[in-house]
Amino acid sequence: MDFLGLVSGAGGFLWTVVSFIVALSIIVFVHEYGHYIIGRWTGIHAEVFSLGFGPVLYSRVDRRGTRWQVAALPFGGYVKFMGDADASSRRDEGAMTGLSKQELRHTMHGAPLWARALTVLAGPVFNFILTIVVFIGVVAWTGVALDKPVVGEMRAVPFATSVGGASLQPGDQIVAVNGTATPDLAAYGTVVSAIGPAPSVTYLVERGGVRVEVVGPHPMPPIAASVQPQSAAMDAGLKPGDVILSANGQAVSSFAQLPPIVKALDGAPVALQVWRAGETFDLTLTPRRRDLPTETGFETRWLIGLSGGLLFEFEARQPGPLETVGLALDQTWYVATTSLSGLWHIATGAISSCNISGPIGMAEVMGDAARSGLETFVQMLAVLSLGIGLLNLFPIPVLDGGHLVFHVWEAATGKPPSDKALQVLMSVGLALLLSLMVFAISNDLFCT
Numbered sequence: 349m350d351f352l353g354l355v356s357g358a359g360g361f362l363w364t365v366v367s368f369i370v371a372l373s374i375i376v377f378v379h380e381y382g383h384y385i386i387g388r389w390t391g392i393h394a395e396v397f398s399l400g401f402g403p404v405l406y407s408r409v410d411r412r413g414t415r416w417q418v419a420a421l422p423f424g425g426y427v428k429f430m431g432d433a434d435a436s437s438r439r440d441e442g443a444m445t446g447l448s449k450q451e452l453r454h455t456m457h458g459a460p461l462w463a464r465a466l467t468v469l470a471g472p473v474f475n476f477i478l479t480i481v482v483f484i485g486v487v488a489w490t491g492v493a494l495d496k497p498v499v500g501e502m503r504a505v506p507f508a509t510s511v512g513g514a515s516l517q518p519g520d521q522i523v524a525v526n527g528t529a530t531p532d533l534a535a536y537g538t539v540v541s542a543i544g545p546a547p548s549v550t551y552l553v554e555r556g557g558v559r560v561e562v563v564g565p566h567p568m569p570p571i572a573a574s575v576q577p578q579s580a581a582m583d584a585g586l587k588p589g590d591v592i593l594s595a596n597g598q599a600v601s602s603f604a605q606l607p608p609i610v611k612a613l614d615g616a617p618v619a620l621q622v623w624r625a626g627e628t629f630d631l632t633l634t635p636r637r638r639d640l641p642t643e644t645g646f647e648t649r650w651l652i653g654l655s656g657g658l659l660f661e662f663e664a665r666q667p668g669p670l671e672t673v674g675l676a677l678d679q680t681w682y683v684a685t686t687s688l689s690g691l692w693h694i695a696t697g698a699i700s701s702c703n704i705s706g707p708i709g710m711a712e713v714m715g716d717a718a719r720s721g722l723e724t725f726v727q728m729l730a731v732l733s734l735g736i737g738l739l740n741l742f743p744i745p746v747l748d749g750g751h752l753v754f755h756v757w758e759a760a761t762g763k764p765p766s767d768k769a770l771q772v773l774m775s776v777g778l779a780l781l782l783s784l785m786v787f788a789i790s791n792d793l794f795c796t
Contacts, residue, residue, distance in 0.1 A: 363715055363718065363719065364711050364712060364714070364715025364716075367711075367714045367715045367717070367718035367725065368707075368714045368715065369422050371714045371725070371728070371729045371732060372422065372423065372732075373399060373422055375475065375729065375732060375733045376399060376424055376425040377399055377425065378474050378475060378477075378478045378733070379471045379736065379740070380398075380425045380427050380471065381474060382470035382472075382474025382477075383427045383468070383470055383471045384414075386467050387429060387456070387463075388412075390463035390466055391453060391454060391459060391463060392429050392430070392454060392455070392456055392463060392464070393413070393429065393455070394412075394414045394427050394428070394429050394430075395414065395415065395428050395430055395432075396415045396426075396427065396428040397414055397415070397427050398417050398418075398419055398425050398435070399417070399418050399419065400419030400420060400421050400423070400424065400425060401419050401421045401423070401424055401425075401435075402419045402421040403420045404418070404420075405417075405418050423707070429455065429456035429467075430443075430454055430455045431452075431457045436774065437456060438770070438774070444458070461759060465752060465755045468751045468752055468755070469752060471737075471748050472737040472738070472740045472741050472749075474737075475736055475740070476733075476734060476737050478730065479680050479683075479730040479731070479733045479734040480673075480677060480680050482726055482727065482729065483676035483679045484672055484673060484676040486723065486726070486727060486730075487667065487675045487676055490664065491664030491665055492667050492675070493533060493662035493664055494533075494663050495532055495533060496532055497530050497662065498519065498520070499516055499518050499519060499520040499553075500660060500663040501661040502518065502660045503569075503571055503589065503658075503659060503660060504589065504625070505565055505571060505591055505623075505659065506591060506628075507564075515562060515564065516551060516553065516659070517555065519555065519663070520551075520554070520560075520562075521554045521555075522536060523552045524551070524552040525540065525543070525550070525551055525567065526550050527550070527552075533662070540568060540658075543566065543602070545600070545601050545604070546566055547565075547601050548563050549563070549564060549565070549566055551564055564659070565601070566601050568604065568658055569601065569602060569603065569659055570591060570592040570593070570600045570601065570602060570605065570606060571589065571590070571591045571656065572587070572588055572589065572591075573656055573658075574654075574657075575587060575588055575654060576651075576653040577717045577720065577728065578709065578716055579652065580633040580634055580635055580651075580652045581633060581652050581653035582653055582716045582719075582720075583633070584633040585631070586622065586633075586654065587624065589624070589625075590623070590624050591622065591623040592606060592620055592654075593621040593622065593623055594620070594621040595610075595618055595619070595620055595621075596619050597619070603656030603657075604656075606654070606656075607649075610635050610650055610651070611649070611650055613635065615634070615637065615650050616634075616635075618632065618633060618634075620633070633652055635650040635651055636650070636653070637649070637651075637700075638651045639693070639699040639700060641690070646689075646690070646693050683734055684734060684738065687734070687735060687738060690703060700795075702791050704787070704791055705788060705791060705792060706785060706788030706789040706790075706791060707785075708789060709788070709791065709792040712792075713728060714728060714729070714732070717729075745770075745773040745774045745776060746774055747777065747781070750777055754770070
């Protein structure tokens, strides 16, 4: 028996579970806190705020009479408001009977419609706020590139980086590449994308008021700028900063050479020679079929899970507050629209239903993200928070979106749905939710 492999596998499993629980607990707490705080502000009393389900591990009652608790099963949470029979917010007739008019006002079912609707809506909205706040933090931390192509941090590559003693240095402004001017980032991107595979490229740089010609590696070397969670590359142990020297025996000098090689194999294993921190090693991985968003929809491609990057990071500047918020909102909007577009394409059969992940798949993604570093983990947490917020807005009874539909019905008719209708609808909603969960888990187990 491979004891070391067994221990390593157990450690990896534990890391995945802990990472997922941490991420999910943060997202659930923010979601439920949205319900709680808006309910409190609108005059609805919360009796219980629970992080998790099942047996209570810890609890305390605050000065407002709300019991805050942590339960044994950390896969969700709830806020039980006054007048609720349970965590699903069903009306508790026994608890409502005999209450005064003032006391009824503090229950979920006796509060004005606007207060109930805002309290229900607050959960998903707080998930969206969490996503935006995280993206704001990422933008503020990383900054944005200057308008001109100025060399920031150099990436380590095994190729020659200088000829005749000259080399690219932080602070250099790239004036031209292979004789073509690069006055700004857009021009630099256009020039670089047009350069074919080449072992070396000529850079004209401005340094301290003097122009210097430098011969260096391809501006987009075959370097792994990032390794995508739950990918063939991640499973094979590739790390950000790894440089691919060859793929299936073909030497590569630019990242653009890799996709055609993988595509030509049509899902067959690809053998890579990899350079990492001065050492070279070989590995083989099997590409996975993935549906990727495009400007017109989605396309299916074979991927190994690597994202390319430049030979160097661009020198960055600190954006102003408004620009930072704007960039974060743009990123949030892109993730939201791409997610909804993906669901629509799945529903219409345009792409595979294997794109729906359940708790196992999400746990693996969060575990891989945590292994990639704090920044990747936090960004995936933001994406997951947005996804949970969107899911909760679906008009399915049991979910927040279903409750909002009931509130719209009440606003239109002047009375809420009958208790019998609510019971039937909640049962149907629960059955739909459980069916979706079973389907998603089956995808986690059987889709590759």
